[in-house]
Each structure stands twice: as structure tokens, then as C-alpha cells.
Amino acid sequence: MTEPLLSVDGLDVRYGEAQALFGVSVEVPPGGAVAVLGPNGAGKSSLAAAIGGRARPAGGTIRFDGRDVTGWAAHRLTRLGLAYVPEGRAIFPHLSVLENLRVRLRYPVPRRERAAALDRAFDAFPILAERRTQPAGTLSGGEQQMLSLARVLAAPPRLLIADEMSLGLAPIVVELVFDGLARARREGVAVLLIEQYVERALAFAETAIILRRGRRVWGGPAKEAATELVAGYLGDERSG
Amino acid sequence: MPGYVLAGLVLGSIYAVSALGLVLTYSSSRVVNFAHGVTAYAVAVFYHWLNHEQGWSILPSAAVSLLVFAPALGLFLWAVLFRRLTHAPPTTRFLATVGLWVALPAAVRLVFPFSQGEINAPQGLAKLPASVFHLSALDVSINANQIAVLAGAVVVVVGMTALLRATPIGLATRASVDSPRSAEVSGINTTLVTAGSWMVGTALAGLAGILLTPILGLADLEFTLLLVVSLAAAVVGRLTSLPLTFAGALVIGLILGISVDFLPAHGVLTTGFRPSVPFVVMLLCLLLYQGLGRERFEVDLRAGPVEREVPAPPPPRGWRAAVGPGIVAVALFSVPLWLNGFWIGVVSQGVALAVLFLTFTIVTGEGGMLSLVQATLAGIGGLITAALATHSSIFGWQVPNPFSSSVGWPLGPAILAGALVAVPVGLLVASLSLRLGDVYLALATLAFALLVEQLVFARHEFDQFGAGIQLGRPMLLGIDFNDRTSFFLLLAAVFCVVALVAVNLRRATTGLVLAAMRSSEQAAATTGVSVVRAKLLAFAASSFVAGLGGALFAITIGRASPNSFNVLIGIVWLAIVATWGVRSVVGALVAGLLFAVVPQLVAEHLPASWADVPTLLFGLGAIGLAREPRGIIFTVVNATRRARGGRGTLALTQPPVR
Numbered sequence: 001m002t003e004p005l006l007s008v009d010g011l012d013v014r015y016g017e018a019q020a021l022f023g024v025s026v027e028v029p030p031g032g033a034v035a036v037l038g039p040n041g042a043g044k045s046s047l048a049a050a051i052g053g054r055a056r057p058a059g060g061t062i063r064f065d066g067r068d069v070t071g072w073a074a075h076r077l078t079r080l081g082l083a084y085v086p087e088g089r090a091i092f093p094h095l096s097v098l099e100n101l102r103v104r105l106r107y108p109v110p111r112r113e114r115a116a117a118l119d120r121a122f123d124a125f126p127i128l129a130e131r132r133t134q135p136a137g138t139l140s141g142g143e144q145q146m147l148s149l150a151r152v153l154a155a156p157p158r159l160l161i162a163d164e165m166s167l168g169l170a171p172i173v174v175e176l177v178f179d180g181l182a183r184a185r186r187e188g189v190a191v192l193l194i195e196q197y198v199e200r201a202l203a204f205a206e207t208a209i210i211l212r213r214g215r216r217v218w219g220g221p222a223k224e225a226a227t228e229l230v231a232g233y234l235g236d237e238r239s240g
Numbered sequence: 241m242p243g244y245v246l247a248g249l250v251l252g253s254i255y256a257v258s259a260l261g262l263v264l265t266y267s268s269s270r271v272v273n274f275a276h277g278v279t280a281y282a283v284a285v286f287y288h289w290l291n292h293e294q295g296w297s298i299l300p301s302a303a304v305s306l307l308v309f310a311p312a313l314g315l316f317l318w319a320v321l322f323r324r325l326t327h328a329p330p331t332t333r334f335l336a337t338v339g340l341w342v343a344l345p346a347a348v349r350l351v352f353p354f355s356q357g358e359i360n361a362p363q364g365l366a367k368l369p370a371s372v373f374h375l376s377a378l379d380v381s382i383n384a385n386q387i388a389v390l391a392g393a394v395v396v397v398v399g400m401t402a403l404l405r406a407t408p409i410g411l412a413t414r415a416s417v418d419s420p421r422s423a424e425v426s427g428i429n430t431t432l433v434t435a436g437s438w439m440v441g442t443a444l445a446g447l448a449g450i451l452l453t454p455i456l457g458l459a460d461l462e463f464t465l466l467l468v469v470s471l472a473a474a475v476v477g478r479l480t481s482l483p484l485t486f487a488g489a490l491v492i493g494l495i496l497g498i499s500v501d502f503l504p505a506h507g508v509l510t511t512g513f514r515p516s517v518p519f520v521v522m523l524l525c526l527l528l529y530q531g532l533g534r535e536r537f538e539v540d541l542r543a544g545p546v547e548r549e550v551p552a553p554p555p556p557r558g559w560r561a562a563v564g565p566g567i568v569a570v571a572l573f574s575v576p577l578w579l580n581g582f583w584i585g586v587v588s589q590g591v592a593l594a595v596l597f598l599t600f601t602i603v604t605g606e607g608g609m610l611s612l613v614q615a616t617l618a619g620i621g622g623l624i625t626a627a628l629a630t631h632s633s634i635f636g637w638q639v640p641n642p643f644s645s646s647v648g649w650p651l652g653p654a655i656l657a658g659a660l661v662a663v664p665v666g667l668l669v670a671s672l673s674l675r676l677g678d679v680y681l682a683l684a685t686l687a688f689a690l691l692v693e694q695l696v697f698a699r700h701e702f703d704q705f706g707a708g709i710q711l712g713r714p715m716l717l718g719i720d721f722n723d724r725t726s727f728f729l730l731l732a733a734v735f736c737v738v739a740l741v742a743v744n745l746r747r748a749t750t751g752l753v754l755a756a757m758r759s760s761e762q763a764a765a766t767t768g769v770s771v772v773r774a775k776l777l778a779f780a781a782s783s784f785v786a787g788l789g790g791a792l793f794a795i796t797i798g799r800a801s802p803n804s805f806n807v808l809i810g811i812v813w814l815a816i817v818a819t820w821g822v823r824s825v826v827g828a829l830v831a832g833l834l835f836a837v838v839p840q841l842v843a844e845h846l847p848a849s850w851a852d853v854p855t856l857l858f859g860l861g862a863i864g865l866a867r868e869p870r871g872i873i874f875t876v877v878n879a880t881r882r883a884r885g886g887r888g889t890l891a892l893t894q895p896p897v898r
Contacts, residue, residue, distance in 0.1 A: 052425060078427035090425060092418040095411075103415045106408060107427030 005030045005065060005190050006051070006082075006159055012059035013046045020046040022214045023060065026192075028159060033191040035201040035222060037229060038211035044194045045087050047211070048163040051192070052084025053077045065158065079107045083157035087164045087194075089144045093137025097128055097147060100136045104151035121154035124183070142173030149180035156187040163194045178204065202226060243380055248497015249490070250386045253393035254451045256489035258466055259473035260400065261444030263485045266474065267417040268437035269318075271325045271333055272679045274686075274811075275340035276445055277467030279317070281460070282348045283310045283446025284453050285355045288362050293354055302365055305450065306443050314442030318435050321863055326434075334610045334682055335818040336865050342815045343859025345460065346852040353849055355458070364388060364454035389451045396444065397486065404482075413437065417480075460808060465515065468690055469493075471683050472518035475525050488525075492517055515694045519687035523672065526680060564877075568826055572732050576725045584724045585796075586840050587833065591731040592796040594832030596789025597817045598738050598825060599782045604814075605823035606746055607778035608758035613669050613685035614786050615810025616692050617662045619802060621787025623702045625651070625658030626709035626800035633701070651712070651795065659787035665692075666783025670776055689807045697802035708801025711794055731792060738785055739825040745781065754778060812858055819861030821871030830873065834858075 004027040013021040021043045028034045036044050049055040051062055053074030062070045064082055074084065092100050101121050102114075109117045122129035125146040131139060136147060145165055152160055162181065166174040178200060185191060195201035201222075202208060208225040210218040218228050262276050273279075286309050290301040321340060325333045349356050361368065366384035374381050404410035416423040416433040423430050448466065456462040469492055476488025495517050503510045575587055599614045624634060628649040632639045643650050649657070669688050697703065713722045721727040745751050753774045756764040765771050794800035816835055821827030838854045846853070865871070 054421070054424070073429070073431075074424035075427045075429045078425055084425045086421060086425060090419075090422045092415050092422055094418045095414060099411060099414075103411055103423070103428070104426050106412075 002029060003066065004028060005032075006192065007063045008047075008051060008060070009063075010060035011047070011050055011057055011062065013043070013050050013055050014058040015055075019058075020214050021050070024211065024214075024216045025060075026209050026216070026219070028190050028192055030158075031185070031188050031190050032207070033185060033193060033205040035193045035195060035205035035208040035225070036211065037195070037198060037201065037208055037225065041213075042211040043214040044211055045163055046214075048084065048161050048192070048194055049086070052082070052086065052161050054084070054086065075107075081108070081158035082161070083108075083152055083159065084161040085148050085152075085163060085165060087167065089141065089148070091136045091139075091144050091147055094135055096133050097136055097139070098132040100147055101128075101151060101154070105155055108155040108157065117154040121150035124153040124180070125150050142169050142176060145169065145173070145177055146180070149177065149184070152184050152189065153180065153187065156184060156189045159190045159192065160184060161192045161194075164196060166195065166197060166200075174200070198226070198229060242501070244497050244501045245494065246380055246382060246386065246497075247500065248494040250389045250493070251455070251496055252490035252493020253389050254448050254455070255466065255469045255473060255493050256486045257393055257396050257444050257451070258448035259470040259477075259485045259489045260396065260482055261441040261448070262470045262474050263477055263479060263482055264437050264444070265322070265441035266479050268413070268434045269322055269326045271322050271337065272471075272474075272479070272683075273322070273340075273441075274334070274337040274467070274682070275317075275344055276441075276470060277463040278341050278344040278348075279310075279313065279442050280445040280449030280452070280466055281458075281463040282313065282344055282449075283442070284362075284449035284458060285348050285352050287446070287450045288359065288453065288458060289352050289354070291363055293352075298363070298365060298367065302450065306446055310443040310446035311439035313446075314438040314440075315435060317442070318438035322438060323434075330679065331604065331608065331610065331822070332865050334679060335814070335822070335862050338811050339815045339818070339859045339862025339865065341859070342812050343856050343863060346856035346859060349852045350850075350856065356849070356852075359458040362453040362458045364451055365392065366454070368454070370454070385451075385454045389455075392447055392451055396447065400482070409436075464690070464807060465518075468515070468687055469518045472522040472525075472687065475522045475680070475683060478529065488521065492521055515687070515690040519684075519691050522683060522687055526684070564826075568829065569736055572735070572829070573729065575732075576728060581724055584728050586836050588724065588728045588731055589793065589796050590833035590836035591728065591735050591829070592789065592793040592832070593813070593835055594789075594829040595731070595735050595738055595792055596786060597813060597828035597832050598735075598742050599786035599789060600814055600817045600822055601742055601825055601828050602745065602785060603778055603782035604818075605821075606742075606751060606754045606758075607775065607782070608754070609775065609778065610679065610682040611669075611685045611779075611782075612682055612807065612810065612814070613666070613689045613692075614782065615805050615807065615813060616689040616697075617666050617783050617786035618790030618793070618810075619697060619805025620665055620692070621655075621658040621662045621790035622794035622800040622805060623658075623697070623709070623790075623802065624661045624787075625654045625791035626711050626794055627701065628654040628657055629711060630709055635699075635701075655788065655791040655795075658791045659784050662783045662787030662790070663780050666779050666786070667776060670779035674772055674775055686807065689810065693802070693806060697805070702800075703802055708794075708799040708803070710799050712798075713795065727796075731796070734788075734792065735829065738788070739828075742785075742825055750774065750777060812855060815862035816858040818865055819858065819871060821873035823870060824873040824877075827871055827873040 006026075006028040008024065008026045010023045010025060011021055012019065012023060024043070024047055026034060026036070026047070036047060038044055046055060050057050053072050053076070056071055060070070061068060064077070064080065069077060069080070077084070092103065095103070101118060105114055105117050105121075122132075127143060128146060128150055131143070136144065139147065148165070165177050165181075169177065174197065181191060181193070181204065191205070193201055193205055202225055205222045207220065208222045209216055210225065210228060218225070220228075258276065258280060262273060266272055283305055287301055287305040290296045290304060291298060317340065321336060325336055328336070364385050365388040370384040372381050372383045373387075404414060412423070412428045413433050413436070415426065416428055416430045420430050423433075449463070452462060452466060469489065472492060473485050473489035477483070477485030496514060499513055499517075503513055572591070576584055579587060596618050599618065603609050603611050603614065627634050628639060629651050630648050632641050632648055641647070641649055643653055648654075669685055672684060672688075702709065713727055719726070721730050753764065753769050756767065756769060757771055757774055761771055790805060794804070797804070813831075813835065817828055817831045820830045835858070838857070839851075842850055842854055
């Protein structure tokens with residue numbers, strides 16, 4: 001087995017006196033896709049935030065591409081090729097669509113290749129090209145998520161941490177988002193996927209982990225996760 | 241073009257440069273810097289020191305002041321203070337910058353002793369005497385200073401537009417301002433951007449300060465007005481829009497300039513007009529924006545969530561509850577036993593101030609409202625009391641005297657009347673600003689305080705060429721309080737009564753309502769609480785206490801002078817009260833005593849050049865609030881309760897993610 005691209009080991013996250021994660025471990029191989037599942041408040045977003053550099057781990061290590069990046073600030077991780085799309089729309093509402101893309105492409109793309117990267121972004125989502133001068137805040141929710149994905153497709157990162165990208169979107173737009181994610185994977189992007197659409201997530205990922213109350217309660221092939229989840233939700237009263 | 245239009249344009253340009261700095265720093269860190277005016281002052285003094293004291297020529301002085309000193313100052317202040325404030329609760333954010341407002345001028349005067357005296361005809365960016373040019377096309381004379389101002393403003397506007405619109409740094413800055421969270425995950429180092437904006441913002445303040453000095457001198461009041469106009473302009477731009485802010489500042493400057501032509505050369509109308517312009521502009525904008533319904537003037541949360549206050553441990557119950565206050569009361573009443581006459585006088589001032597300070601305890605501590613008008617309300621109490629007691633006339637209107645046949649009222653009823661007059665004034669401010677959240681209330685009250693100062697306090701009947709109105713000691717209920725000890729005991733008794741009322745206000749339903757409002761106005765409203773009524777009640781009570789305290793303080797020092805109650809003294813009071821605990825009556829007492837005693841000790845034991853040390857300490861204390869917003873008393877009490885194994889814990893909060 002090859003060296004994992006991302007390996008999280010024994011991660012603890014605390015907010016003041018409340019602890020959100022207890023010793024969670026997860027690995028993402030290069031080009032692989034891992035789904036993180038679990039009920040509300042299980043710590044899925046805390047895990048994403050800690051890996052993405054938005055929450056400071058209280059314990060454990062995070063290694064990315066063979067380097068210890070525990071506690072690194074978000075902007076440094078981004079420059080390393082780790083793209084984190086936080087829950088909610090991670091856009092700049094008052095900047096134009098074009099400016100949004102220019103900000104996003106500035107760090108991952110060398111200066112000479114930026115124009116080409118912009119073209120790739122607009123190729124991926126032509127609607128964005130039509131709206132390039134419009135403030136991003138005036139886009140629809142789906143278009144805003146396309147904006148987030150466009151950056152991923154135009155300058156593929158090594159790892160994408162997608163936190164509930166389909167949240168609050170119409171089913172037809174969710175379709176588009178998953179298409180985008182699939183396209184990113186074909187470009188060689190590894191994905192850590194946090195999703196509420198469990199079936200879609202499991203169809204997309206090879207492996208999955210299940211979190212409950214801040215602890216990892218299961219990990220294995222995505223195919224087997226569904227039965228495990230049902231057991232978790234319905235069967236086990238004590239941990240419910 | 242008439243000369244006064246040019247003068248207004250010049251003034252407006254200076255204000256605009258300063259206001260841009262204010263908006264820039266606010267946008268990047270969500271902190272309204274009430275110390276913006278004094279940072280301008282600090283840079284202007286530094287420039288004057290290089291240019292005048294060190295004999296450097298204009299260009300190198302300006303370059304070092306604006307490109308080295310000001311950015312370094314901005315970076316320093318950001319690193320030690322503003323950085324901590326972005327996620328702090330609104331009260332902390334406000335009080336800490338007020339602390340800086342107090343501490344910075346004191347520090348400047350200590351480091352540059354020449355600024356303690358009056359500075360005659362300071363030089364700006366043009367050589368003095370400024371050469372005058374006549375533009376025949378416009379039929380106007382323009383001097384070199386005015387050219388420097390206009391050129392400076394153009395350079396700033398063009399430079400900032402180019403920087404923000406056309407450079408990668410500008411794009412990164414705009415992105416960080418728009419959404420810090422998205423900026424971080426886009427690879428932007430938002431910390432760097434914020435630090436940079438404080439450096440640039442301070443340099444802009446400094447440029448405004450340097451440009452202002454040859455026109456209006458290097459004096460405190462002008463820099464307060466610079467702050468207020470900048471704030472008003474920033475409100476025009478909703479604290480975020482640079483172009484609107486710039487336009488707002490220009491308009492205010494133009495109104496001020498053009499009005500010179502219409503107003504009489506002297507008189508209250510003229511002196512009152514200047515501070516009323518920013519106030520009216522600010523108020524109109526707030527009402528207009530609210531009328532448009534697009535803006536709720538609350539704290540903007542885009543920078544992330546604000547730390548919530550961790551509830552204090554429950555206070556002890558039963559007889560234990562009386563132990564702490566009992567010790568304090570015994571210590572207070574026993575003061576005449578162990579101090580001599582002179583120091584009883586000094587401590588009396590402290591206790592009178594402590595009564596006054598309870599106004600902060602009620603309005604800011606309990607009510608959670610950020611008001612800068614309390615000192616003015618105290619001044620109203622003091623001045624009305626004095627006017628009634630000496631000549632029974634206010635604003636030239638003869639007040640009938642039902643109490644005695646002599647000209648003046650007896651002091652007892654006069655004090656009560658003074659305190660009562662403060663109430664409607666306080667309610668007026670409150671009603672104007674009821675719907676304004678946090679920082680906007682502070683802005684409106686600051687502007688209102690300046691307005692009253694110039695319109696009312698400056699009147700000759702109160703001011704008496706700066707001397708104020710003389711006052712004697714009262715005779716109450718047949719007891720003569722003329723000697724120091726009995727008057728001291730009277731003050732101590734009044735303090736205890738008002739403090740008890742304040743504490744009971746907290747324990748009563750009203751206090752609960754206020755506490756609910758402090759933690760969330762919306763949530764309080766949904767439980768059926770009338771936020772408006774609670775706020776008005778808090779303001780009314782605090783105004784009465786302010787008026788009472790102001791009257792007592794005036795009687796203690798023997799005169800009611802507007803100088804004792806100006807805005808700048810008011811912020812020092814607020815800073816020291818906040819340091820010891822703005823929610824604690826003991827904090828108010830300690831603050832009052834220290835405010836009276838420490839300067840006296842410094843004056844007796846340290847050289848005269850150290851006179852600013854107490855002020856510096858008071859300001860630094862408030863700056864320290866960035867650590868523990870509830871003040872020293874709270875920290876001590878909490879620590880002892882914890883040591884005794886109480887249930888209370890001082891939980892440290894950290895901003896949650898997202």
C-alpha cells in the first residue's frame with residue numbers, strides 16, 4: 001500500500017471546555033475518496049475544520065504529503081495543495097465572480113498559468129462566465145457552489161475537503177455538485193467528503209468512517225458502511 | 241469660488257483622510273477605534289518633534305513620521321491590543337479602545353515633554369510663513385498649507401484606489417474584508433492583511449493630524465473633533481464604504497467652511513455649530529439607513545462569532561452576602577479615624593466621584609449600553625445645582641425660589657433639582673439612540689456630549705471664564721455639613737444608599753430584564769420583555785445618579801465648572817471604572833478613590849513632569865480589559881470564591897470555529 005496523502009492520527013479538538021473530537025484517526029490515499037458520516041453533532045465539521053486549519057487540534061497529529069502540518073494556519077495549508085471548502089458558501093459575496101476566481105487562483109497557480117486556469121474554470125461552468133462581473137453574493141446557492149468547485153477544477157489541489165457542499169441545494173443542483181466532484185477526482189484530486197446524502201456519499205467514496213459523539217465508531221469499505229449506519233442509528237440505544 | 245468654500249474643502253479633505261483610516265481598520269478587524277483621534281495626535285506630535293525640536297526639514301520629517309513611525313505605532317497597537325479585540329464582546333472592544341484614547345496622549349506627553357505646554361503656530365507640510373497664491377481664474381487666494389492638504393488628499397485617494405482596485409494586495413485585502421473565513425481557505429494570510437491595514441490606517445490618521453495642526457493647532461479638543469467628524473463620515477459610509485465615507489467627510493467639511501460666512505463671528509451659535517454638524521449628519525444617516533430598512537445597526541459578525549460571557553458564579557446567600565459589603569462599608573466610614581483633615585478632603589472627592597461612577601455601573605454595567613454622555617449628564621447636574629444655589633437662574637430664566645427668601649435655593653433641593661434635570665436629557669439621548677446597537681450608541685452619545693459641551697457648558701453663566709460657579713457646603717435636615725468629617729460621612733452615606741439601590745436594581749426583575757437584554761436583545765424581546773422600556777429605565781436611573789454625583793462632586797471641590805465634566809475627563813472616568821469592574825459597586829468606589837488619591841500622591845511625591853502618569857495608568861488599566869472584561873474586582877472575588885471551594889469557575893473562553 002502506498003503512503004497515504006493525508007493521515008490523521010488520534011485527533012482531539014476542544015472548544016473551551018467542550019470537547020468535540022476524541023482521538024479520531026482517518027487516512028486518505030493519493031487520489032482516493034473517503035466519506036465521513038455520522039449524525040448531527042458527531043464532529044464531522046470539527047474534523048474538517050481541524051484538517052483545514054480552521055480549528056486548532058488539542059492533541060494528535062495531522063500529516064499531509066509526508067509532512068507534519070498539525071496546527072498549521074489555513075492559508076499555509078491551502079498553499080500546500082490542501083483545499084478546504086467549509087460548510088456554507090465559502091465565497092466573497094461582495095466581490096465579483098471574476099475577482100472571486102482570481103483570489104482563489106492566486107496562490108495555487110503560478111502567475112503565467114493563471115489566465116489558462118481562469119479559462120478552465122469558465123469552461124467547467126459556463127454560467128459563471130456569463131456572470132463574471134456580478135457580485136458573487138447575488139448568485140443562486142447552486143451557482144455559488146459552482147464557484148467553489150470551479151476553483152477546484154481550474155487548479156486541482158491534491159486534496160479537497162468538502163464539508164456538506166450539497167447543503168441546502170435543490171436536488172438537480174446537488175447532481176451538478178457531485179458531477180463536479182467526480183470530475184475533480186478524474187483530475188487526480190483526493191477527496192475527504194462530508195455529506196448528508198449518505199447514499200450519494202457512499203457511491204462516491206471507496207472508504208468511509210462513521211463518527212458518533214466525537215469518536216470514530218467504525219471505519220471500512222464504503223459498501224459496508226450502509227448496514228453499519230443503520231445499526232448505528234436504529235439498533236444501538238446506548239450510544240444513540 | 242469664495243474663500244470659505246476652499247476652506248471647507250480643505251477641512252473636509254483632512255477629515256476625509258482620517259475617516260478613510262478609520263474605515264480601513266474597522267473593515268479589517270471590526271473594531272471601531274475610538275483612539276483614532278489620539279493616534280493622529282501622537283503622529284502629529286512626533287512630526288513636530290522632528291521638524292521643530294530636532295530641526296529636521298519638512299520632507300524627511302514627514303517621511304519618517306508617516307512611513308516609519310506611524311506604521312510602527314499601528315503595528316504595535318495592533319499586536320498588543322486590537323488583535324485581541326476582534327472576537328471580544330462589544331463592551332470590551334469599546335472600553336479597551338477608550339483606554340487607549342486615555343493612555344496614548346498621556347504617554348505622548350511623557351515621552352515628548354514639549355507637548356505638555358502650548359505649541360505656538362505648529363508647521364504643517366508647508367513652510368511657515370505659508371506663501372499665498374492668487375488663482376485669478378477662480379478668484380480665490382490659496383496658501384501653501386491648503387495646497388498641501390488638497391495634494392495630500394488627492395494622493396491618498398488615488399493611491400488607495402489604485403492599491404485596492406488594481407493590485408493583488410488590494411484584492412487580497414478586499415477579499416479578507418469581505419469574508420475572512422473564505423480568505424483564509426483561499427490561501428490569504430488574513431493576519432498579515434489586518435496588520436497591514438492597521439499600519440496604513442495609522443499612517444492616514446497621522447497624515448490628517450499633521451495636515452490639521454497648522455490650521456487648528458496641536459490641541460486636544462481639535463483631535464477629539466477630528467475623531468467625531470471621522471466617525472460621522474464613517475457612519476455615512478456605514479463603516480465600510482470608502483467612497484461614501486470620503487464624500488461624507490467632504491460634505492461635513494464644506495458645511496463647516498461655508499457656515500463661517502453665515503454665522504456671527506462670536507457667540508454660542510457659532511461655537512455650538514461646529515460640533516453639531518457631525519452630530520446631525522450622523523443622526524440623519526442612522527435614521528435614514530434605518531428608514532430604508534436595509535441596515536440593523538448591530539455589531540457585524542462577519543469576522544466570526546463574538547465571545548459570549550461566561551456566567552459569573554452565583555453570589556453567596558444569606559448572612560454571607562452581607563460580609564463583603566459590610567467590610568467595605570466599615571472601612572469607608574472609619575476613614576476619618578485614621579486620616580488627617582487634608583486627606584479626608586481628598587478621599588471625600590473620591591467618594592463623591594464614586595457616587596457619580598455608579599452611573600456607569602447602571603448604564604454600561606447593568607444596561608450593557610456604551611454611553612459616552614454620562615460625564616456630560618453629571619455636568620448638567622453639577623451646573624444646574626450651582627446655578628440654582630447661587631442665583632436661581634438658568635439660561636437667563638429666573639426660577640422662583642419656594643424654599644427661602646434669599647436669592648439662591650438651599651443646596652438640598654438644588655441638588656435634587658440638578659439630578660432631576662439630568663433625567664430628561666438622558667432620556668432624550670436614550671430615545672434618539674434606542675435602536676442603535678453597541679458602537680453606534682457610543683458614537684451618537686459622544687457627538688451629543690460634544691454638542692452639549694459647546695452649546696450649554698460654554699455659556700458664560702456656567703463657564704465664568706473657566707472658573708465655574710462657586711458652591712458652599714449644604715445644610716440638610718438641620719445638620720450643618722460644613723466641616724470635613726461630617727461632610728465626608730454624608731457622602732459615604734449617600735454612596736451606600738445609591739449603591740444599595742443599584743444592587744437592588746440588579747436583583748429585581750428590572751435587573752433580570754437588563755441581563756437578558758445584555759446577552760441577547762432579540763431573545764429578550766421574544767420572551768415578551770419590553771427592551772425599550774428597560775433601556776429607558778436604565779438610562780433614566782443612570783442619568784439621575786450622574787446628576788446627583790455631579791452635584792456632590794461639585795460641592796466637594798467647592799465649584800461647579802464645565803471643565804470638571806468635559807468629554808475627555810469622562811472617558812478617563814469610564815476607563816478607570818471599567819478597569820475595576822463596570823458591573824461592581826465596589827469597583828465604582830475603588831475607582832473613585834483612586835481617581836482622587838493617586839494624582840494627589842503623584843503630585844506630592846513625584847516631579848511635576850510625571851503628572852500624566854496616573855492618567856496613563858488608568859488608560860492602561862482599561863486596555864488590560866482585553867484579558868478579563870469584567871475588571872479587577874470580579875477577578876479577585878471570583879478567585880477567592882473559587883479558593884473557598886465555591887461552585888463558581890472562571891471559565892476561559894476561546895472563539896469557537898466558524
